[in-house]
Every structure is written in structure tokens, then in C-alpha cells.
Amino acid sequence: xxxxxxxxxxxxxxxxxxxxxxxxxxxxxxxxxxxxxxxxxxxxxxxxxxxxxxxxxxxxxxxxx
Numbered sequence: 001x002x003x004x005x006x007x008x009x010x011x012x013x014x015x016x017x018x019x020x021x022x023x024x025x026x027x028x029x030x031x032x033x034x035x036x037x038x039x040x041x042x043x044x045x046x047x048x049x050x051x052x053x054x055x056x057x058x059x060x061x062x063x064x065x
Contacts (some may be wrong), residue, residue, distance in 0.1 A: 001045055003020060003024055003044050004027075004045045005018045005019050005031050005034070005044060006040065007034070007043075008040065010041055018034070024044065024052060028055065031044060031055040031057050033056050035056060042055040043054045
């Protein structure tokens with residue numbers, strides 16, 4: 001099953017296709033890394049157009065000593 005990775009800026013209404021991956025795990029890790037680098041929101045979409053997951057990097061959480 002192919003998973004399409006789509007992206008958009010937070011204020012933009014439209015999503016654009018970026019790349020696809022063979023598995024949901026590969027797509028998730030690629031989208032998470034892209035979100036961390038670019039600051040964009042990504043989503044994973046299956047071949048039927050159903051949204052599987054939205055990926056948004058929120059920054060690093062630090063534990064207090």
C-alpha cells in the first residue's frame with residue numbers, strides 16, 4: 001500500500017503532494033523529519049484519499065531536573 005505525504009503551511013488552505021512511501025512507518029518517519037526541518041504540517045494519505053495521520057513537529061520537550 002502506498003502512502004502519500006502531503007504538506008502545507010499552517011495558514012495555507014491547500015495541501016500539496018510531496019512524496020510517497022511504501023509503508024505507513026516509512027511515511028511517518030519521513031514526514032516527522034520533514035516537519036522538524038521545515039516547520040510545516042504534514043499528513044499521510046492512503047491511495048483512497050483517506051487521511052491516516054497529521055504530523056506536526058512541536059519542538060523538544062525538556063524535563064526539569
